[in-house]
Amino acid sequence: MNESVNTEAAVDSKLAVEIRQMHKWYGQFHVLKDINLDVTRGEKIVICGPSGSGKSTMIRCINRLEEHQQGDIIVDGVELTNDLKNIEAVRREVGMVFQHFNLFPHLTVLENCVLAPIWVRKTPRKEAEEIAMQYLERVKIPDQALKFPGQLSGGQQQRVAIARSLCMKPRIMLFDEPTSALDPEMIKEVLDVMIELASEGITMLCVTHEMGFAKTVADRVIFMDGGEVIEENKPDSFFDNPQHERTKLFLSQILDH
Amino acid sequence: MTDQMKTKQYVPGEHPDMPPPAGISGPVAWVKNNLLSSPLNVVLTVISLWALYKIVPGSLEWMFFDAAYTGKDRNECLAKAGGACWAFVGERFELFTYGFYPAEERWRVNLAFILLPIALIPILWDKCPFRKIGIWFAIAYPFIAGWLLLGGFGLESVPTDKFGGFMLTLVIGVTGITFSLPIGILLALGRMSNLPIIRMFSVCFIEFIRGVPLITLLFVASTMLSYFLPPGTSFDLLLRVLIMVTLFASAYMAEVIRGGLQAIPKGQTEAADSMGLKYWQSMRLIVLPQALKISIPGIVNTFIGLYKDSVLVIVIGLLDPLGIGRASVATTEWGGLSTEIYVFVAIFFFISCFAMSRYSLYLERKLETSHKR
Ligand SMILES: Nc1ncnc2c1ncn2[C@@H]1O[C@H](COP(=O)(O)OP(=O)(O)OP(=O)(O)O)[C@@H](O)[C@H]1O
Ligand SMILES: [Mg+2]
Numbered sequence: 001m002n003e004s005v006n007t008e009a010a011v012d013s014k015l016a017v018e019i020r021q022m023h024k025w026y027g028q029f030h031v032l033k034d035i036n037l038d039v040t041r042g043e044k045i046v047i048c049g050p051s052g053s054g055k056s057t058m059i060r061c062i063n064r065l066e067e068h069q070q071g072d073i074i075v076d077g078v079e080l081t082n083d084l085k086n087i088e089a090v091r092r093e094v095g096m097v098f099q100h101f102n103l104f105p106h107l108t109v110l111e112n113c114v115l116a117p118i119w120v121r122k123t124p125r126k127e128a129e130e131i132a133m134q135y136l137e138r139v140k141i142p143d144q145a146l147k148f149p150g151q152l153s154g155g156q157q158q159r160v161a162i163a164r165s166l167c168m169k170p171r172i173m174l175f176d177e178p179t180s181a182l183d184p185e186m187i188k189e190v191l192d193v194m195i196e197l198a199s200e201g202i203t204m205l206c207v208t209h210e211m212g213f214a215k216t217v218a219d220r221v222i223f224m225d226g227g228e229v230i231e232e233n234k235p236d237s238f239f240d241n242p243q244h245e246r247t248k249l250f251l252s253q254i255l256d257h
Numbered sequence: 258m259t260d261q262m263k264t265k266q267y268v269p270g271e272h273p274d275m276p277p278p279a280g281i282s283g284p285v286a287w288v289k290n291n292l293l294s295s296p297l298n299v300v301l302t303v304i305s306l307w308a309l310y311k312i313v314p315g316s317l318e319w320m321f322f323d324a325a326y327t328g329k330d331r332n333e334c335l336a337k338a339g340g341a342c343w344a345f346v347g348e349r350f351e352l353f354t355y356g357f358y359p360a361e362e363r364w365r366v367n368l369a370f371i372l373l374p375i376a377l378i379p380i381l382w383d384k385c386p387f388r389k390i391g392i393w394f395a396i397a398y399p400f401i402a403g404w405l406l407l408g409g410f411g412l413e414s415v416p417t418d419k420f421g422g423f424m425l426t427l428v429i430g431v432t433g434i435t436f437s438l439p440i441g442i443l444l445a446l447g448r449m450s451n452l453p454i455i456r457m458f459s460v461c462f463i464e465f466i467r468g469v470p471l472i473t474l475l476f477v478a479s480t481m482l483s484y485f486l487p488p489g490t491s492f493d494l495l496l497r498v499l500i501m502v503t504l505f506a507s508a509y510m511a512e513v514i515r516g517g518l519q520a521i522p523k524g525q526t527e528a529a530d531s532m533g534l535k536y537w538q539s540m541r542l543i544v545l546p547q548a549l550k551i552s553i554p555g556i557v558n559t560f561i562g563l564y565k566d567s568v569l570v571i572v573i574g575l576l577d578p579l580g581i582g583r584a585s586v587a588t589t590e591w592g593g594l595s596t597e598i599y600v601f602v603a604i605f606f607f608i609s610c611f612a613m614s615r616y617s618l619y620l621e622r623k624l625e626t627s628h629k630r
Contacts, residue, residue, distance in 0.1 A: 063531055091533035102528035106546050106624075115542060116532035168532060 016041045016172050016203040022071035031057050033227045044204045046214040049224035055207045059174050063094045095165030099177040101157045103149035109160050110145040113167045135163040139193050155186025175206040223247050330590040345591045356421015366424055369402040399435050417495035421576035429567040434560050436503045441510025466508035474501045479573040506563040517552035550624050557617035561610045578602045
């Protein structure tokens with residue numbers, strides 16, 4: 001049944017995400033203007049830019065939490081249209097980590113992690129729990145498995161959120177400012193987990209202002225402003241030799257303190 | 258001052274845990290803090306004690322100590338009583354309980370009464386043994402009880418105009434509560450849906466039902482419907498009442514639940530969506546458990562309202578306990594005992610409603626733990 005999907009995937013087998021001439025409007029407001037982006041498999045991309053520049057909107061278009069009105073988005077060989085089947089297929093393969101964690105407060109950490117594997121992937125509960133424990137160990141909080149999210153610190157919650165996404169064994173991970181709601185001492189524990197994850201070959205798109213993280217793991221940094229991609233480059237050139245005035249201004253602002 | 262001096266005796270970092278100083282806990286401290294903490298508080302406490310002294314002993318005397326409990330009729334009973342005369346409770350108990358249900362079939366009502374707690378316990382108590390089976394039984398209960406009460410399929414059928422008393426209240430209450438919650442959930446989800454037709458339907462339904470008094474709906478049920486239905490179809494009066502009461506409660510329920518749904522952050526559905534859960538899965542597993550939990554006070558409030566509103570069926574001629582009470586006041590044997598009769602009916606309603614309210618508090622407290630930091 002996945003014949004067409006597979007052949008398409010084979011054609012673009014190197015591309016995890018393909019965005020072509022994509023536009024998006026909120027009512028009259030043109031949020032995203034002519035976005036073009038190819039992400040190869042295993043590539044780590046960091047997206048930055050001033051507040052309101054459309055970073056979240058763009059990354060949320062990739063798993064269709066937001067709908068685009070023009071252009072194409074092809075994720076893992078599947079084109080995002082109004083077809084619910086395609087959307088669900090994409091969401092199964094794309095994990096997302098949010099700024100405010102969005103853990104389910106009425107479920108324990110373990111239940112948070114096994115929910116989607118059980119209901120979406122139809123994994124047997126026992127197996128799902130074993131996988132969940134593996135990932136909780138990887139994010140270094142297996143001992144919190146039976147607690148409720150409300151009983152954990154922010155950093156721990158965000159690590160649970162990462163583990164929860166990983167339990168679906170996604171091929172692509174989206175991060176939307178995963179550390180910006182955290183206190184400084186917790187940022188590092190989350191970034192460490194992300195750096196470790198980056199070393200394992202998963203495709204990552206990450207909206208963040210953590211420039212240290214960008215320098216260590218990013219293959220490419222994308223700078224957005226006013227709904228457009230202004231500049232994209234390898235991290236070294238991006239930070240040392242920004243081309244565009246707006247990029248220079250932005251970098252001077254965030255690196256100055 | 259001296260306390261401060263003492264603490265200095267410890268090396269920083271090595272201060273041991275100590276018991277709190279005397280007078281910040283214990284009953285004496287409680288009275289001091291809660292009843293006598295300020296002049297105004299002292300005055301209020303004194304006034305309250307005085308009011309209790311005036312009301313409680315007198316009421317107890319009237320209700321219990323000076324009351325008479327036996328007697329064939331009012332005169333016999335009143336002769337013995339300095340206070341209340343409760344003899345009618347015993348004499349008319351069957352009427353109050355079963356209405357005009359045929360005497361030889363009353364075991365069916367009793368059986369339905371007995372099965373009710375058996376159906377409720379697995380739902381209300383999460384550590385009940387055999388809970389899975391119990392819940393299936395609870396789901397089947399309304400149908401089993403309906404069969405027992407109405408008859409048919411091997412049992413002699415009893416027309417619904419014979420229903421009355423507590424039994425009628427319970428029939429209306431249990432039916433209304435069982436069906437108004439799911440219908441209310443669907444209406445609330447419908448009102449928040451992205452599909453315009455479903456949303457329109459829910460909004461119109463809720464606003465129409467909420468905008469009309471229940472009594473009006475009951476009159477509609479008792480008279481108007483027969484105009485709309487093809488002539489010759491008989492549509493049971495009690496069934497019409499049940500439908501109206503359920504729809505009325507559903508509309509209120511929907512608004513209570515919508516309030517709960519709106520309190521759930523958008524991030525919850527986004528997280529569920531981003532993991533590939535379908536709409537109904539994310540509602541059932543993520544959104545509704547949280548929304549219903551915060552709506553418990555409102556839901557139980559609606560239940561209690563529905564349960565008490567069931568006395569309104571009196572206006573279309575059904576005899577619930579209040580109706581039977583009124584009828585009793587009008588008889589020659591028990592006429593003039595209106596205070597006792599209404600107090601009796603009030604106590605019945607109070608006990609049921611207070612139980613519901615207590616249970617909702619227990620449930621809130623039990624579910625609360627998951628939120629606590
Ligand atoms: N639902 C919405 N309706 C209308 N406008 C919106 C909506 N969501 C976002 N916007 C607008 O779209 C623009 C881009 O928002 P977006 O959240 O993508 O910015 P961002 O780059 O992620 O900013 P930040 O760094 O503050 O998170 C902003 O101007 C915002 O006000
Ligand atoms: Mg954002």
